[in-house]
Amino acid sequence: MDDAPPAGSGRSRTASAGPDPTPAPSRTEQPDTPAGPARITWFRPARPRSVLALGHGAGGGIEARDLAALAAALRAAARPGRLIQGGRSNGARVACRTARAAGARGVLALAFPLHPPGHPERSRAAELDAAGTDVLVINGSRDPFGIPEPGERRQVAVLPAETHALTRNPAAVGAAAGAWLREMLD
Numbered sequence: 001m002d003d004a005p006p007a008g009s010g011r012s013r014t015a016s017a018g019p020d021p022t023p024a025p026s027r028t029e030q031p032d033t034p035a036g037p038a039r040i041t042w043f044r045p046a047r048p049r050s051v052l053a054l055g056h057g058a059g060g061g062i063e064a065r066d067l068a069a070l071a072a073a074l075r076a077a078a079r080p081g082r083l084i085q086g087g088r089s090n091g092a093r094v095a096c097r098t099a100r101a102a103g104a105r106g107v108l109a110l111a112f113p114l115h116p117p118g119h120p121e122r123s124r125a126a127e128l129d130a131a132g133t134d135v136l137v138i139n140g141s142r143d144p145f146g147i148p149e150p151g152e153r154r155q156v157a158v159l160p161a162e163t164h165a166l167t168r169n170p171a172a173v174g175a176a177a178g179a180w181l182r183e184m185l186d
Contacts, residue, residue: 082185089113093127100132106184107135111164114146128154136180
């Protein structure tokens with residue numbers, strides 16, 4: 001990652017590429033919820049020290065390349081009992097809405113949909129602020145859903161030439177997220 005600002009600085013940053021090995025899941029659970037069955041896939045490192053809970057977007061699943069890159073890049077975290085919530089697209093919105101109640105230390109928002117395409121007047125920036133904790137937004141420079149501005153507790157990493165899918169360089173997603181998570185959890 002190039003010129004990473006300190007946590008909470010609110011400055012934008014650009015991420016560079018890194019390795020992209022995808023680990024195998026250690027187990028999958030399918031609990032029932034009031035909204036129907038859910039699926040939880042665990043990627044457990046040899047010495048777990050924290051939890052990163054990620055939700056996928058409305059039309060996708062855990063197979064998304066950026067989520068797989070995160071699973072590969074974030075094997076080493078920090079102290080036990082630390083929770084970071086996150087997700088991609090609509091999953092990022094859900095993570096922001098539930099972070100405060102879950103006691104999350106931070107929110108990792110991948111491809112946060114700032115507004116519907118072509119409707120910048122319908123901003124969802126308030127959802128990012130309502131998280132009540134530090135937030136890292138990782139968006140592509142060509143995302144038709146818009147790119148949030150940095151804020152007091154919000155950092156924004158913009159990946160060049162990426163779209164909302166964040167599939168062009170998933171290793172850059174892992175690099176940007178990994179640097180921020182190390183700052184948050186160490």
